[in-house]
Amino acid sequence: MTSIPHHTSGEPNPLHALSLESLRCRTSMKWRTYPADVLPLWVAEMDVPLAGPVVRAVTEALALGDTGYPAGTAYAEALAGFAEKRWGWDGLAVERTAIVPDVMLGVVEMLKLVTGHGDTVIVNSPVYPPFYQFVEHMDRQVLQAPLGADLRIDFDALEEAFRQAVSGGRRAAHLLCSPHNPTGTVHTAGELAAVAALADRYGVRVVADEIHAPLTAGGVDFVPYLSVPGAESGLSLMSASKAWNLAGLKAALAIAGPAAAVDLARLPEEVSHGPSHVGVLAHTAALTDGTAWLDALLTGLDDNRRLLVDLLAEHLPAIGHRPGEATYLAWLDCRALGLGDDPAEVFLERGRVALNSGIPFGTGGAGHVRLNLATSPELITEGVRRMAAALA
Template sequence: MSGVRGGAQVSTNPLGQLTLDQLRQRTSLKWREHPDDVLPLWVAEMDVPLAEPVARAITDAVERGDTGYPAGTAYPEALAEFARRRWGWDGLAVERTALVPDVMHGVVEALRLVTEPGDAVVVNCPVYPPFYETLAHADRRIVEAPLGADLRIDLGTLEDAFQRARADGRSAAYLLCSPHNPTGVVHSAAELSDVAALARQHGVRVVADEIHAPVVARDAGFVPYLSVPGTENGLSLMSASKGWNLAGLRGGLLVAGPAAAGDLARVPDGVSIGTSHLGVIAHTAAFRDGGEWLDALVTGLDDNRRLLAALLAEHLPAIRYQPGPATCLAWLDCRALGLGGDPASVFLDRGRVALNSGLAFGTGGAGHVRLNLGTAPGLVTEAVHRMTSAID
């Protein structure tokens, strides 16, 4: 297990350190949704041990009985320092942050600040399914702006969506997924600057879900949305949840640009108080002391992307896979296999491997599946073999 030994951080790849038997002892959703004969590579839980600095911080808190309500600014301070080290961004102002229970709760709160019930929210489909569920529950109208064939933001399509969202003169927002889930695309500074300019032109407020920001290949150059020109009235959601596999220790930060500080001040105190204190402790430790563990994880995910591409080329060449440098997820175009709109059901029924159905990701998702690469290389190999057997 990655940890501190003799004062030096051990940078062993966290992926593959746990056996299948050990993983099946877990009681989380990934390992309890399906029977034991199913290999689960669906929901974005990673098969890793907890990073040692995070485990130590939680254990110390429990030993102190420190399980009350969250307080202080340690979390945003740790994130601000991480942003300086990792992304070269020194513009994250601690005073323009608010604790939120998790990123999707933060998205809802952000949209409540900048839109009203019945207003439109633009999304780039195919996209993370809870965007659809959460927006519907919040009584916001969804306007889709499909990604281009290259899986990147199409500015012409986005402008059309902005125009449709604002056609009745009501407020509108753009829920930007950055890095993008499920494609793993990392938006460039130029793309984000164009998005900001387009949003200003059409009077659309941008809310950026940046939960996957830590899980980006070092040479891919993640760019925080609020770091580019013209994003002063933007809002961002950030978290250590995906980078350090902390879904069970929830916590997130709502970050405001300078011109959105007044919006942020309207977040009810009860929202921040509702954040898990242990989650805040865990996320703070991750951003402050978990960098080397994260580096090892990111390297392991790069290796798994190359492995998956090679396996598909050898065994399932009809599947189209454009590896993105971010997230622990792979978006697979299975339409050429002729399995219909929901190939995930075929792979589950015939191959006993659980993947996410592309249908839930909105327009453009039919015929696709999402595969979780956050696991051991041997299980990635086993998954492809099972998928191959499902169509033989």
């Protein structure tokens, strides 16, 4: 894989562009869930203006009345080009892709292809809460294989989970979060190859949620799961949603390894009707023409990661924190503060700052909070100030 360092793109840092007053005009979940006196640093929305190419693509579509159903392979072609340039991966075959409504609904559809009712899906906790919600709603059993103390995959725990999941001859899947949410861990090529080898040994199918793939820290390489030896039977979900703040413009791609093409071919045709055509256009524009904007964002996120380290050291030194290698999310260990299992509740009530509670992330989440770094340095500084004030 090729390491792409962050460099000056000529674009302004989008994290510096919007005032708190303008952000409070937004009507999305991040800004309307809590009262106006609460500073929201929680759900994975970014406080940025959209990339110019995205705005142009959507505006042109609306001017044309081009708001029908999605068609064609432009999105897949754009992602394949991005993957080759960004990650040195030329193995994303357009003919082994399918448009799906979004990453989590794509995960559901992939799990339907490779497991049945009552089968087990293994996750590496603490992990994105919808992994539990969506899997259980589709009548599968969630089995946790917790990360190690270093917040990386614990292969002894993973192997034991695989062994339990397939006992009695049942099918099983491993829902892999890569990069990992909430820890920001980027799995190495060696770790992913070890996952693939274990999955092959136990007959477990791997479905990788790679939605945060473009959001790596400077000097960190993202490795697509399907690029490693032994992952030929894997399935991946990718999207421009997180990296370009397009959650409200629904679209994602399911990608099959060579040995999983027959599975993807069984995807019901009606699934392709779920994505937004305008969303597909927006995501395609982002991947094709929005990389300069992305580079400016990544540089800003690197600055914000360093800022958070300094602020915690000064104001909340008892909080444990390892800067993430990817995503724009920070996982904070607050157990030494004596705030109980749900410190987010204390920070909200006493400090009027909204963070994600660690409890819904599963084993390893109690006593933790997740903080969203995709905002201005001023709002991060204010958020930490409010957290510290909650302890006074």
